[in-house]
Amino acid sequence: MSNNGTPMLDDLEKGPWPSFVTDMKQAAAKKPAVNDLMRQLEASYTEKVGHWKHGGIVGVKGYGGGVIGRYSDSPDRFPGVEHFHTIRVNQPAGWFYNTKSLRALCDVWDKHGSGLTNFHGATGDIILLGTTTDQLQPTFDDLAELGFDLGGSGSAMRTPSCCVGPARCEWACFDSLNVVDTVTRTFQDQLHRPMFPYKFKIKVSGCPNDCVAAIARSDMAIIGTWKGNIAIDQTEVTQCAANGMNIQTEVVDMCPTHCMAWDGSTLKIEDRECNRCMHCINLMPKALRPGNERGASILVGGKAPIVHGAMLGWVVVPFIKLEPPYDNLIELVNKIFEWWDENGKMRERLGELINRQGMGKFLKAVGLKPVPQMIKRPRANPYYFWREGV
């Protein structure tokens, strides 16, 4: 039973899964504002109307972004959430923390905010949910003491994010963490001072498994790949078969480019045809390894719906070596920023601008030669599912 007058929210605590309502009730024990947050949400459910006003300029000294202003449209009914601003905090590359820094972060937020967090937001940032305008600067100051910085918001470069890469994963074709760290430090201005037509996201995956979904979610996706042949250990292949794997149906028949063959004792790959989808390597990690010449592909244009429909990124650089200090990458990012900033309309993402002005103009502006790997079709829209025979 509710003691907060929120029967519909209470209903969301039933069932076997963890409930955000339970979390909010826990937070409300320390922060009465959270009661108003719940009451406002309950009111939205019953009245079928949202009670947040969108936007508003709030921030901290020297920064144009990182704080997302939120105000209740009914402060008389829900005074605790009259201001309830969201703070984005730049996450460490690959989301590695020790418990000490997590506790310190939470202490800062218990002191200055609602105590509610989102680890992590769609952007990758740590999201601190809900504080008042006067607490923004003190929160930022305390975060800075701990070595944390704000993330990006608004029409700026957004906080870059990456997969755990070589820190934990044997498939990483380059150091995704170091790339994100370098890009983040290099583009501090673009991250903290919104200056662009719209948002710009860079996401980095160490291999084609693309664990951060860079292809679908970022204007510029950097995804690990390799040149040359997949290394095959035939003894391990035989072992997989002996362990009960049906190499024909599970691996060979599932290869999207039909470039594999298995005669019961030897596995062959026509590497020229392989599109490095990772399927076979994921299934037989001991038997197969990515080729030795490793680097990344760069894709542009990925984004979620909003102005135009959703788009997947497409390849503009089939292969780039990524080694410190990454001058080649930084130079390309700068050229892309420059062209998009110069030509983009308000709220036009990079992919939409390329669609409007044409790939030719884009390639010329950033100094890339057209090559056959720059394929945009047939998989351009992740929300359209092709059905066989239609």
Ligand code: HEM
């Ligand atoms: C049933 C309740 C809720 C559901 C199902 C829900 C679901 C989601 C999902 C799926 C995302 C995207 C997360 C991601 O991709 O990492 C998201 C983001 C977010 N949610 Fe919720 N949410 C709920 C309640 C709330 C509440 C109560 C608040 C605020 C008080 C909130 C604030 C946010 C914010 C600020 C983000 C964006 C984080 C970012 O900028 O990346 N959500 N939510």
Ligand code: HEM
């Ligand atoms: C009719 C209702 C709403 C519409 C049409 C809407 C639309 C949008 C759009 C288009 C964006 C992307 C803006 C950008 O990234 O530049 C956005 C971002 C966001 N929205 Fe809303 N929104 C609505 C209501 C809300 C509400 C009720 C909340 C919270 C209580 C909310 C929280 C956010 C947050 C935290 C972001 C991220 C802002 C940023 O990245 O700078 N929105 N919304």
Ligand code: SF4
């Ligand atoms: S994207 Fe590849 S390298 Fe990165 S964590 Fe996933 S499997 Fe590993």
Ligand code: SF4
């Ligand atoms: S990586 Fe994918 S395309 Fe390449 S051989 Fe393996 S299954 Fe086929």
